[in-house]
Amino acid sequence: MELLMALAIGTLFGAGLYLCLRRRTFQVVLGMALLGHAANLLIINMSEIRRGQPPLVTEPPTATTDPLTQALILTAIVIGFGVTAFLLVLAFRSYQENGTDEVNLPAEEKH
Amino acid sequence: MNVVGVIVIPLLAALVTPWLGRLLGRAIGWWAVAASAAAFGLLVSLTGAVHAGAPPAWSVDWPAPDWGMRLALYADGWGWGFALVVAGIGTLICLYAQHYLSDEEPRARFFLYLLLFESAMLGVVLSANLVGLVIFWELTSAASFLLIGFWHTQERARYGAYKALLITGLGGLALVAGVVLMYLATGTTDIRELTARAGEVQAHPWFVAILVLVLLGVFTKSAQFPFHLWLPDAMTAPTPVSAFLHSATMVKAGVFLLGRVHPIFRGREEWFWIVSCVGMVTMLLGAYSTISQLGLITVLYGFGTELAALAATFHIFNHAAFKAGLFLVVGIVDHETGTRDKRLLKGLAKQMPVTAVLGAVCALASAGVPLLNGFLSKELFYEEMVTHVGRGPVWWLWPVLAVAGSIFTFVYSLEIVHGVFYSKLDPHVEWPHGAGHGHGHAHGKPHDPGWGMLGPVGLLAAVCVTVGLWPGGLEKWILQPAVAAVWGAPVEFHVAIWHGFTTPLMLSALTVAAGLVMYAQRHRLGAVQDRLAWGFGANTIYDGALAGLIRGTTWLTNTLQNGRLRTYFWCVIVTVLGGVGLTWGRQERLGVWAAEWTAPAAAEAVLIGLLIAAILAVVARQQDRLVAVIVLGSVGFLVSALYLVLSAPDLALTQLLIESVTIILFLLVLQRLPKSAPPTSPRRERLADAALAVVFGGVMTVLVLAVSAANAARPVAEFFTESSRPRAGGRNIVNVILVDFRGFDTLGEITVLGIAALGAFALIKLRRTR
């Protein structure tokens, strides 16, 4: 299972990075979203993988997964959403102002 | 307590000056005079303590006493004597400047800088530890930058100030490094302690490195070869400033430090060879006599004997007197005539008799003419050079070169006495009006200035004569404690005017004779000397190096900060990969494989398989935007399902909902962007990016595996699990962490959300009307 998770996370990072290096803003936003997913999954893999042991206090006490990583990820998901929203608006406005959504241009090709 | 006052009074006075200047207007100079005189007075009041062998000290355990950094002052013979010179000449300079500056000059600013500089220099000489000394050293660099570039509208002034700052600043950096090494080697920066442990310092393996670094600081500050470049360009400062900087303070800071570390470093071969050779070369270069005199002093300190220490210290005090006097006389001349051009200045003695006499006295003192103070220290210099002749043929070189250097100085001084003053006056000479910031009188006749400018010069000239005739006074009050401090132990000596027909006397006579001859032939020799000093294109090297540095950094900035997101990403990712690779390379085994991986259930394997497929689909269909958004959404939902598998219900819920809202957002924006977009990056770029992405993905995979395989203790997680119910009354541990234990983070998080929303709002609503 850990192996599969690692593969998934690696794919997310690679794909996210590739998209972020593209020239159009839309691809960059897609890439950032994927990178966000990747980071979140990375964090949750810092703790052991346990199935069926949600972080809830029960009587009698049972083992739970690591609640701290989950709290971190929750914050990350929500902030990631904020960032994605802002990026989208930014991409849209940039397209409106510049008439083109190509913003990642090298110096020679800028017009 | 008085010791602190010496530094604090000019400092506070400086800070008050701008405001006070608005009140007092033209009279602000008197404030500066008063402040400087007060410092001088304080120093005089300490005479008794210094001579009783109990030097006044002051220290405070701040900021980091455990690391050898504390504010501490110590007025031993060397520091106190030097401080007297600084404060005394400073007072005279303030008085002089008050009358020298024309009314349009920003006086308050001038005296602000001057007082700042004076207090910084006092800090340098009175510091008890090397850290304080270095801090004040840098302050003098900064203050001198302001002073040299005072007439900042002139390109030359800016160039000169900048050059001085660069060169002395680099030296200062070296000095800092040297002090740090010294601290690491001995555990202290206190000068008294270091002096006591001099043997230990010299035996240390780092000795040469420390020595070189400290000497770099000294040589840059005192304009020794090859760092003498900055001195001529620094003469663009107003004359009182030049007088102060080059006679008593800035360049003297270097030789002061030389004297300070003399008891710690002397005796070693390296000290002798480096210091004395550099000093001698500098002395011979002496196209500017300040440099050559400093070279002389440097040579003497290099020799490291009692006599040499005495000679050097004595010469420092003498030099301060006659050099300041000379500068001020030059200032009077350009103030009265409006020019510094040597070709026009002839025969001024008729029009300015008093000035001429005083100028002659100072110039002859610098030339080493008997009955003046310069002669006495020159004699001691010759005596020291001659003492070592018996050690071998090479040692003959020293007195020979010494005489050669002194001849140059003699010629230069004679130029002033004879060339400027006591030569034939050209009756038809046209004095320029107001050139060089002087007050070329409208009627073209220069004359002796008032007491405000003559007074300081007269005082200095009087000192030259007094010390020349009666050295005992200086010897008792100032030299004895100073030389004792420089040597590290009290020294028996007696300075007398007449020692009999000794070799030094012969050498002095030789100097005078040869000097007169050379003066008569001066026109031919001037060119030669200029070539020696500057002909090696030192300035060209400096200018070229500076230009090259600026070109290089501009290129670097333009390449790395070119505004392309792709460049920045590449830089970051490559650095990360490099760091990770470096760390892994150092370990023997990565420990990526653990014995107990959990086996996936079939459903889970399918889930992750779908996830990976969806991710790849996003990349593959990135051009068809609608499809890309939908596939991205599916990635999000699949991740949410993954959270469920991993026992994170809160996360799954949140991710699910957020993904829904995100898709809606994407669709809203998609409406307003072009629907599909063909690829625009060239193939080369795409391949490079793909390669980087694959490598990065691979590294991250291995990273995750390594993290999973590592055994991690989880004390924090257990704390949260156990205290969730009793301390926060909640069973949902994640929620409890978010709103209770780590509530502050959540507060920050919602603030960020709010800011993002406001930002999006502002982007859309607030814009320039079309």
Place this chain on the structure above:
Amino acid sequence: MISLILATITKLVFPLLILFSLHLMWRGHNAPGGGFIAGLMTAAAIVLVHVAYRGKQVREWLPMNYRVLIGVGLALALGTGLAALVYGSAFLEHRFGHFHVPGFGEVELATALGFDVGVYLVVVGVTLMVIGTLSQEGK
């Protein structure tokens, strides 16, 4: 009205969604839920209404200034923290206790609920503000 089916279902489901989100918030302290999730659910419900009906109508039914909402939410969250200072605890130190509410029996309440409500309001405000501004643009 864009689609009759959608509109009808929305009319039925909307109150349920709101109730459910409030329920999620209420029980967040002891079971999966909490301010974020509740806020997102409410926001999603309102977005559903936006999708089903025309924007102008929706704004008539639910006249909310989202900027104010964000501000109120932040103030509430901060206020809960500052209130702890007033009562002698550290900033943001929460307390909980058991209260007897007539009709409900024993209820366990925590001051963290106030903080959570603040979070809820902020999330609703943020989501709807972004979506609202974007949807109004270009019309």
